[in-house]
Amino acid sequence: MTLKKRYLRLAHLLFIALLLIQLLPDHSTKAVYTSYLVKFAIGVEVIVLAASALIKKEESLALLVDIAGFVYVLLAVWSLATAKYNYLNDLLFPAPGKVIHQFVVDKDKILINIKSSLRTTLKGFLLATAVAVPLGLFVGWSARLGSAATYITKFFSSIPPIVYIPYGIALLPTFKSVSVFVIFLATFWPVFAGTMSGVLGVDKKIIDSAKVLNVSKPEMLFKVILPASLQQIFLGCNQGLSVSFILLTSAEMIGAKDGMGYYVKYYSDFGDYTRTITGLLVIGFVVIGVTFLFNKLQKRLLRWKP
Amino acid sequence: MTTNKIEIKDLTVNYIENKKSFNALHDVNFGVGKGEFVSVIGASGCGKSTLLSVLEGLYAPAGGSVQIDGKELHGTGTERGVVFQHYSLFPWMTTRKNIEFGIKQSRHDVKRSERAKIADEFLTKVGLSGFGSKYPSQLSGGMQQRAAIARALAMNTEILLMDEPFSAIDPKNRVLLQELLLKLWEGDGVEERKTVVFVTHDIDEAILLSDKIVVLTAHPGTVNEVVNVPFDRPRRRDDLVKTEEYGKFRNRLLSLLYNDIAERIGGDEVVL
Numbered sequence: 001m002t003l004k005k006r007y008l009r010l011a012h013l014l015f016i017a018l019l020l021i022q023l024l025p026d027h028s029t030k031a032v033y034t035s036y037l038v039k040f041a042i043g044v045e046v047i048v049l050a051a052s053a054l055i056k057k058e059e060s061l062a063l064l065v066d067i068a069g070f071v072y073v074l075l076a077v078w079s080l081a082t083a084k085y086n087y088l089n090d091l092l093f094p095a096p097g098k099v100i101h102q103f104v105v106d107k108d109k110i111l112i113n114i115k116s117s118l119r120t121t122l123k124g125f126l127l128a129t130a131v132a133v134p135l136g137l138f139v140g141w142s143a144r145l146g147s148a149a150t151y152i153t154k155f156f157s158s159i160p161p162i163v164y165i166p167y168g169i170a171l172l173p174t175f176k177s178v179s180v181f182v183i184f185l186a187t188f189w190p191v192f193a194g195t196m197s198g199v200l201g202v203d204k205k206i207i208d209s210a211k212v213l214n215v216s217k218p219e220m221l222f223k224v225i226l227p228a229s230l231q232q233i234f235l236g237c238n239q240g241l242s243v244s245f246i247l248l249t250s251a252e253m254i255g256a257k258d259g260m261g262y263y264v265k266y267y268s269d270f271g272d273y274t275r276t277i278t279g280l281l282v283i284g285f286v287v288i289g290v291t292f293l294f295n296k297l298q299k300r301l302l303r304w305k306p
Numbered sequence: 307m308t309t310n311k312i313e314i315k316d317l318t319v320n321y322i323e324n325k326k327s328f329n330a331l332h333d334v335n336f337g338v339g340k341g342e343f344v345s346v347i348g349a350s351g352c353g354k355s356t357l358l359s360v361l362e363g364l365y366a367p368a369g370g371s372v373q374i375d376g377k378e379l380h381g382t383g384t385e386r387g388v389v390f391q392h393y394s395l396f397p398w399m400t401t402r403k404n405i406e407f408g409i410k411q412s413r414h415d416v417k418r419s420e421r422a423k424i425a426d427e428f429l430t431k432v433g434l435s436g437f438g439s440k441y442p443s444q445l446s447g448g449m450q451q452r453a454a455i456a457r458a459l460a461m462n463t464e465i466l467l468m469d470e471p472f473s474a475i476d477p478k479n480r481v482l483l484q485e486l487l488l489k490l491w492e493g494d495g496v497e498e499r500k501t502v503v504f505v506t507h508d509i510d511e512a513i514l515l516s517d518k519i520v521v522l523t524a525h526p527g528t529v530n531e532v533v534n535v536p537f538d539r540p541r542r543r544d545d546l547v548k549t550e551e552y553g554k555f556r557n558r559l560l561s562l563l564y565n566d567i568a569e570r571i572g573g574d575e576v577v578l
Contacts, residue, residue: 203393205390205392205393206393206396206397208359208362208364208390209388209390209393209394209395209396210396211363211364211382212362212363212364212382212386212388213382213384213407213408213411213412214382214383214384214411214412215411223407224396227396227398228396228398230398303441304397304398304399304441304442304443305397305443306397306443
């Protein structure tokens with residue numbers, strides 16, 4: 001990459017434009033915390049510049065820079081519409097600096113809620129995966145001869161897991177356990193179905209290859225069938241994970257005492273829309289972060305795929 | 307009476323497809339001596355691969371028997387190493403791990419720590435030193451078959467079953483692989499040589515490699531003739547194909563193969 005390609009990007013101009021816009025006088029009746037916005041933008045720009053110097057692949061750098069450019073535009077429009085010209089109702093639409101300031105003020109509280117949300121999700125998700133994968137391998141392996149399992153799975157996975165919530169509340173002692181239970185169900189069926197279809201789709205040649213090596217039954221299931229169906233299993237896990245977050249936040253808004261869904265619901269009930277928007281954005285970042293890590297894991301485990 | 311390593315007697319195999327059973331192999335009889343290299347050739351559909359899957363223990367015969375060292379064959383077993391046309395190796399294991407896995411399955415005396423060493427030894431033998439950490443998908447088809455051969459050899463089985471192992475390889479690499487297999491197998495010395503059953507549809511491949519060629523005819527698959535290959539070992543392709551005897555022998559095999567086909571589709575109307 002040439003220096004020109006590395007550093008001469010539209011995003012840097014947008015960054016400067018964003019800073020210049022902040023010099024305009026404020027017209028909002030509320031505090032707008034412009035300095036927080038400026039600090040945040042400078043922080044993003046520093047990261048982008050550091051990455052520009054370090055990243056080797058042109059496409060990855062272009063991607064990062066484009067995302068930064070989009071963020072600058074968003075922040076510029078947002079601050080023009082709120083802090084600078086006050087086009088929008090400043091009770092419902094807080095200025096960007098105010099949201100960032102709110103995040104800084106609330107960061108301990110937010111962290112506790114993120115932890116609680118992640119703990120609940122992971123519990124349900126991991127428990128479901130730990131049960132669904134071995135069971136799917138076993139049933140799928142038996143079902144290679146043909147069985148009703150596929151249809152039964154189709155039936156249960158077609159029930160939207162959210163409708164289990166009222167029944168879960170009746171069954172289980174705490175609201176936490178209801179959340180875990182619903183996430184468990186939401187993850188179990190897609191992972192189970194994915195594992196089964198993975199097993200059913202394993203090439204007969206691979207199975208013959210394992211048979212002539214005289215593998216034992218556990219070896220056949222966990223050393224041959226499991227890796228051979230891993231891609232399908234991950235498909236199920238991805239589906240389970242994305243549904244899990246939807247359910248978790250829904251459940252938290254219904255009756256939890258902590259978690260990110262609770263944070264958003266609680267403060268919007270008080271009309272504190274700065275915190276509501278802060279919460280929404282944080283949830284977005286958390287979900288993206290988890291999905292990103294999960295995709296990394298998937299890539300790593302499937303690195304042998306052509 | 308018999309000292310054959312593998313003895314196939316009156317073997318009949320039925321294949322079931324769409325609930326209809328048809329006769330894939332009928333009354334197949336032949337023996338494979340210890341340390342003998344036997345090729346099975348025949349037109350496609352003659353049941354040569356079915357025959358091999360019976361020897362592999364993947365398919366049960368409807369009648370007759372297969373004996374190894376005088377004992378009836380039941381299912382798969384690690385005294386037989388197998389090389390398939392595709393997917394002999396597990397795609398999720400590196401070539402070294404694939405070979406280690408094979409060693410683990412067949413040689414219980416080998417310690418865990420020694421497996422990697424043996425694997426690398428055999429990778430070197432097939433010309434793949436330095437490719438131990440590669441996954442099969444990172445290798446060419448020819449290299450994958452080299453690695454599959456390395457695994458079969460590293461498992462140190464007395465019997466080697468090879469099901470058209472070079473059929474999917476381009477002609478130039480196929481020749482190289484045939485020579486590699488010949489060199490490795492002949493290199494073991496007459497007493498130590500493995501007993502090989504090699505399925506192919508390539509006549510030249512069969513002649514170059516084998517002591518004995520079993521010619522199958524189709525519908526139902528049965529043995530047309532068992533022909534001894536009259537050429538001395540060690541063999542070199544270049545020397546072999548130049549001789550007059552080679553041409554004659556090859557023509558004889560061709561006529562065994564194609565007379566059968568010609569008869570079935572209408573005798574002398576057929577121009578080959």
